[in-house]
Amino acid sequence: MSLLPRLLILPLALLLALPTATWGDDAPLLETVHAFLYEQSQALGDEVMIEVHPPAGQFPACESAEPFLPGQRELAPGRVSVGIRCGEGHQVRYLQAQLTVFGDYPVAARQLSPGERLGADDLRLERGDLGRLPRQALREIDAALGLQLTRPLGEGRPLLASMLRAEPLVERRQRVVVEARGQGFRVTREGEALDEGGRGERVRVRLSGREIIEAEVIAPGRLAVPL
Structure with missing residues (x-):
């Protein structure tokens, strides 16, 4: 089985199936943006779904399209804005896309209490849409092992970096x-x-x-x- 991320291209395929009057000459540009997002998203998860939204109106011709992420931002699941530089004058246009990423993340294997030092048996991997996770959710079990929980965590709930701390080496009044x-x-x-x-x-x-x-x-x- 291939270890490369799997790309679900159904959204693009469905868009390309629309009547050519709807698409006009935008299909090559959308394919370029789709390929760019695929390349950029490979490190996000092992299954990625990309839907590039066609422009609201007729997009002017774009020669030598060069997609980029505005503001040097890191790619993340959810709604994404993609800039496109066109031609020698580097005229910039923008398209919107929806990026859905599926992967594994650690959750509590049982009800956990504050003060517990986490071991491998306390956690399990769960699979889901990574874009629905809280911002500070951990992605690797190893990142939590040996750390102490600072507040209760119910079974099946994801781990947040803010609820973990290193085991105290100094006690109060010591x-x-x-x-x-x-x-x-x-x-x-x-x-x-x-x-x-x-x-x-x-x-x-x-x-x-x-x-x-x-x-x-x-x-x-x-x-x-x-x-």
Whole structure:
């Protein structure tokens, strides 16, 4: 079985089946845009459906059409605007298309509670329209393994990046060591963590002089401040 993304071209085929009076000379241009979107969408999922909408009115002739995505935007499922540069003068026109992408994404295999550290048995892959997923939904199970859930998640619900965090290496009210490093020196001070945090997170620390600073968690019980 081919591992290349499968392209469902029925929408284009149906459009091309319309009477030529409806299409005029637009068919080659729409085919060019369709091929461009297919090439751009291969990394989005393993099954892609592309529907290029014909222009509302008669499209002027477009020689040497060069499709592009306006604003250097990354392609995403949903309604897409495609710019087309025409001829030597680079006159720009626009067409609309609908991009539907199907693929696998991780969901909770059971009811999950806040504080649980996620393992492979806690998740399963589900297949569906990726354009209907929330913006922060994860696409790979490995991206969630070993992370801690911050809020409840019902069975079959997708995982969002905002509901996951690294396992805390510093607990609230824990005695910690804060270090500051510079060229040729290193200074350490003790303090009390006012927040819990995982690796790479910034937490508040109360130093011995009652001064409160923010520092980055770098190891169990150890934090660092930038100089």
